[in-house]
Amino acid sequence: MSVELVLTYKDLLDRVEVLKKVFSSDVINIRLALRLKKLLDFVEKELNYFDQMRLSLIRKYGERVFEDGKEFERVKAENMDKFSSELNELLSTKITYQFEKITISELEHMKLSAIDLKMLEPFIVFEE
Numbered sequence: 001m002s003v004e005l006v007l008t009y010k011d012l013l014d015r016v017e018v019l020k021k022v023f024s025s026d027v028i029n030i031r032l033a034l035r036l037k038k039l040l041d042f043v044e045k046e047l048n049y050f051d052q053m054r055l056s057l058i059r060k061y062g063e064r065v066f067e068d069g070k071e072f073e074r075v076k077a078e079n080m081d082k083f084s085s086e087l088n089e090l091l092s093t094k095i096t097y098q099f100e101k102i103t104i105s106e107l108e109h110m111k112l113s114a115i116d117l118k119m120l121e122p123f124i125v126f127e128e
Contacts, residue, residue, distance in 0.1 A: 002099065002100045003100075004097070004098055004099075005096065005098075005099050005122055005123070006094055006095075007096075007097075008091060008092050008093060008094055008095070009046070009050045009090060009091050009092075009093055009095065010091040010092065012050075012095070013050075013091075014119065016043070016047065018112075018115075018116045019040075019043060021110075021112070021116065022036065022110065022112075027110055032102065032106050035099075035100055035102070039097070042097050050090065058075055058083070061076060061080075061082055061083040061086075062075045062076060062083075063076050099123065102120075102124050102125070104126050104127055105127060107124070
């Protein structure tokens, strides 16, 4: 059953580690692996976009700094409130994805903690 997932960038960032754990599992069947590959493509695309937008905010409110022989950009102290406000707005941006939820039985051979399952909740149907 396909459902529309509605998540924010913060939701994705919070779940990226447990998603990687599921994506890298070698104990799932080929059908689930294909569904997860499609989800991974979506997650990677969205997180790349988020990172581009975050970097543009750093450039907008930041300055180029040279320390210990390294060059990088950081947000100026006087711009931190504006930067934080816009970053929080970006983090709360909703994104949608059509996805066939995973049944808990499809993950039965994986070692997942209760915290992992909690983080995977938007992607899983918990069967009785």
